[in-house]
Amino acid sequence: GNSVTQMEGPVTLSEEAFLTINCTYTATGYPSLFWYVQYPGEGLQLLLKATKADDKGSNKGFEATYRKETTSFHLEKGSVQVSDSAVYFCALVGNNRKLIWGLGTSLAVNP
Amino acid sequence: DAGVTQSPTHLIKTRGQQVTLRCSPKSGHDTVSWYQQALGQGPQFIFQYYEEEERQRGNFPDRFSGHQFPNYSSELNVNALLLGDSALYLCASSLDGGMTDTQYFGPGTRLTVL
Numbered sequence: 634g635n636s637v638t639q640m641e642g643p644v645t646l647s648e649e650a651f652l653t654i655n656c657t658y659t660a661t662g663y664p665s666l667f668w669y670v671q672y673p674g675e676g677l678q679l680l681l682k683a684t685k686a687d688d689k690g691s692n693k694g695f696e697a698t699y700r701k702e703t704t705s706f707h708l709e710k711g712s713v714q715v716s717d718s719a720v721y722f723c724a725l726v727g728n729n730r731k732l733i734w735g736l737g738t739s740l741a742v743n744p
Numbered sequence: 745d746a747g748v749t750q751s752p753t754h755l756i757k758t759r760g761q762q763v764t765l766r767c768s769p770k771s772g773h774d775t776v777s778w779y780q781q782a783l784g785q786g787p788q789f790i791f792q793y794y795e796e797e798e799r800q801r802g803n804f805p806d807r808f809s810g811h812q813f814p815n816y817s818s819e820l821n822v823n824a825l826l827l828g829d830s831a832l833y834l835c836a837s838s839l840d841g842g843m844t845d846t847q848y849f850g851p852g853t854r855l856t857v858l
Contacts, residue, residue, distance in 0.1 A: 669849075676748070676834065677787070677849040722786055731800060732777070732847070734786030
């Protein structure tokens with residue numbers, strides 16, 4: 634079945650550091666891929682998405698490129714801020730039209 | 745424009761009881777999905793409602809049931825509560841029901857089963 638694997642946290646960075654959170658997936662066909670973010674005490678928010686191979690999703694300085702050859706959708710940001718501290722979830726929708734989630738990666742950014 | 749709202753915020757029940765959680769979708773949205781998020785885990789899809797019908801369902805027992813009303817709001821009912829049902833229950837709304845459409849999440853209802 635479809636699945637999402639993302640790197641375990643917690644990830645702790647200093648402000649202005651480069652961020653990468655790895656996400657790989659298993660799915661038949663051509664899934665759509667998502668990154669959601671959950672700030673402390675808040676609900677989930679869509680951060681970015683990509684619906685076909687080689688698409689790049691971007692938002693708030695974050696980027697992720699849909700790589701079909703490596704079945705990956707790694708999240709990157711060039712310079713993180715304290716306000717980026719949150720839990721980040723990678724997710725996909727496959728042929729069965731169900732949203733499948735990774736376990737989440739907690740990010741803490743220190744000033 | 746109000747986003748997705750859920751009630752109640754927190755709830756404490758005992759084993760064997762029944763619970764009803766409520767969700768109002770974002771204005772203009774017609775589809776509601778429900779998720780269960782255990783502590784430290786990703787959300788697990790329970791089901792999705794569109795046009796007052798359950799359209800998709802995840803791997804949850806029949807103790808979990810739902811309803812969507814003509815105004816698109818929705819309820820999640822859980823019968824015969826188990827300790828393992830303790831979790832954050834998230835509601836998400838979207839337009840036209842496609843799972844690839846952007847889903848907007850509410851803040852969740854924290855259910856504790858004692």
